[in-house]
Amino acid sequence: xxxxxxxxxxxxxxxxxxxELGCNYSYGGTVNLFWYVQYPGxxxxxxLKYFSGDPLVKxxxxxxxxxxxxxxxxxxxxxxxxxxxxxxxxxxxxxxxGTYKYIFGTGTRLKVLA
Amino acid sequence: GxxxxxxxxxxVTEKGKYVELRCDPISxxxxxxxxxxxxxxxxxxxxxxxxxxxxxxxxxxxxxFFAVRPEGSVxxxxxxxxxxxxxxxxxxxxxxxxxETQYFGPGTRLLVL
Numbered sequence: 372x373x374x375x376x377x378x379x380x381x382x383x384x385x386x387x388x389x390x391e392l393g394c395n396y397s398y399g400g401t402v403n404l405f406w407y408v409q410y411p412g413x414x415x416x417x418x419l420k421y422f423s424g425d426p427l428v429k430x431x432x433x434x435x436x437x438x439x440x441x442x443x444x445x446x447x448x449x450x451x452x453x454x455x456x457x458x459x460x461x462x463x464x465x466x467x468x469g470t471y472k473y474i475f476g477t478g479t480r481l482k483v484l485a
Numbered sequence: 486g487x488x489x490x491x492x493x494x495x496x497v498t499e500k501g502k503y504v505e506l507r508c509d510p511i512s513x514x515x516x517x518x519x520x521x522x523x524x525x526x527x528x529x530x531x532x533x534x535x536x537x538x539x540x541x542x543x544x545x546x547x548x549x550f551f552a553v554r555p556e557g558s559v560x561x562x563x564x565x566x567x568x569x570x571x572x573x574x575x576x577x578x579x580x581x582x583x584x585e586t587q588y589f590g591p592g593t594r595l596l597v598l
Contacts, residue, residue, distance in 0.1 A: 375527075377527075403584065407587075407589075414488070414489075414589045414590065414591055414592075415528070415576070415578075415589040416588075416589070417586045417587070420586065422584075461527050461528070463527075465584070467584070470533075470540065470541040470543075471516070471533065471540070471541075471584050472530050472533065472541050472543065472544070473518065473528075473530055473587070474530065475520075475527035475528045475529070475530075476527050477525070477526055477527045478525075478526070478527045
């Protein structure tokens with residue numbers, strides 16, 4: 372069965388610090404990968420996604436993620452965080468064929484100190 | 486345009502009662518998903534629809550849970566004989582097709598006393 376692991380449950384950073392959130396998935400086939408974000412009081416929204424092609428994908432607000440197939444990883448990065456990045460971040464995976472069932476990780480709660 | 490809406494926003498019920506949760510997807514979106522999110526967890530897949538049919542219902546925890554989407558638009562998640570363990574936020578999402586960005590609703594917070 373597919374699963375997604377997010378190793379960091381809570382992260383606290385100061386503004387301008389660099390961010391990397393880990394995401395590993397388990398599935399032997401071809402996958403699509405996503406990062407969703409939930410800002411305080413808001414709905415879950417898409418941050419970025421990987422379907423195919425360049426394994427380094429760029430999303431909104433300066434975020435990027437790198438798909439490393441050999442490591443089954445899709446880590447999220449941002450060179451310099453801002454206070455407004457305080458939110459909960461979820462990694463998700465789905466197969467590329469058959470059922471489009473999405474599997475989400477448990478989330479990482481990021482707090483950025485001003 | 487309007488986003489995904491869910492009603493009610495909060496529902497308090499007693500153990501053993503029946504509840505219905507409604508989801509209005511973005512107009513024209515053929516795929517609709519239901520998730521359950523407990524405190525400190527990510528969204529847990531329950532079921533997804535392509536049009537009117539359930540394409541994958543493997544996440545429904547047991548036969549007390551059922552969902553319908555009779556006209557390919559609005560969907561209702563139905564929970565019979567509610568249990569305290571059913572307390573969670575129930576999220577709905579829609580997408581133009583199955584393999585694109587999902588747009589989430591605000592969720593229905595269900596509390597079973």
